[in-house]
Amino acid sequence: MVKLVVFVMVVAVAKSLGNKCDVPPEFWCGSEKVARHCQVTEQCHRFYEPNADKVRFALYYESMCPGCRDFFRTQLTKTFTALKDIMDLTLVPYGNAWEKKDASGRWNFTCQHGEDECVGNLIETCAIHLLKNISIYFPFISCIEHDEFGTPQFSAKKCAKQQGIDLQPIMDCSTSSLGNSLLHQMALKTEALNPPHEYVPWVTLNGVHTEDIQKKAEGDLTALVCDTYKGSSKPAACNKKTGLHHSRRKL
Template structure:
């Protein structure tokens, strides 16, 4: 058995529980802090079951958060739909059991021109600018709790670029549009996009379209289908720890099809 625990702790965890079942505390000659210090004492105090359950709970490793990575491009219709209708709402409800990683790059191509990276994006220069702005927001704000609502706001808008200023004003008014554009138009944004290119090009299997969804480091056709149909249910079913109350009711499937994806 393990070393003695604080008497008050064991009184709360074991003594009260025992009293509920029997109407009185056990007639043993050991203080509560010793009840789980050895198996002999646990038997003498009639708390064997409680001691075993307590140490099982204490030794249990916390469940790992479900890791969701989204590889996307800011002007792809399917990416916008998945981010706004599935990923962001799911994150808002289940952020305690999941982590979200956003990688804006998608089907872009990069080349090195005299030491500077030049990008060609599927939906033109505006998409390259939008991807870079979103990468800069992540870098400048660091926390997903701070930058994800802004990116959701931008992706919900008809014009992603024009939405930058009003979305910042709503969610992070202390960060100026000028500061974000300084990053996006400078070396910092260029390097951030290069890192996103490296990360996207290193995917295994290589991405064939976007949105490309990776769950706990894995991408399969089945995981992609489940994520597109109901990311909420997928996260709840994947999480191995105690389910939050939100997971007790399964959400309806959205049945997103492949029509909106942007092929590589």
């Protein structure tokens, strides 16, 4: 019913402007090419785009995992940079860690790649919480994940300087009870996955994980997000073909 009303509105506006396109009206908003040919691009965008939800994509990872870093480098950073207008991205830095509460009520975390990884998870979790805006914290976290040779503390210092971010509040958070509680929330999000994660990086698309989605995300995340998005107007990156790549998973 909604689509019918929108279609009628597009046709009405176009005809009021004297549009006499040789393509039947029902096809006008079917593609960018036809919309341009019939001179109704603006009308199609105006009436159709507000009804398109962003593609929800979540990455469950850990800060020093080689496969996770590979996914940032080869897929996530370029895709989110190009498609952030149609992509709702969630980062969950916890992965294959585990936690245990001590007598004081504080959570003790053990991470797959050692203590530095726990520190990295805490830094990135605090950055997400304190910086709030993904346009600010994503480049910072992406920069850390691109740096394969430094400790998380060293990478964070370097990346904060590059991004113009005040690092001290983030580092203070990472050693505080707040940071401890925030990472526990990341643990709960990870443990709530259905099906449970079996490796990292682990992804969900609009809340769903399948091996097919995982494979497509690792091979060409841009194409996956573009194909999933239902809006009539897609970013220019959706018209470009990218090469396939498979990230290294770490069980």
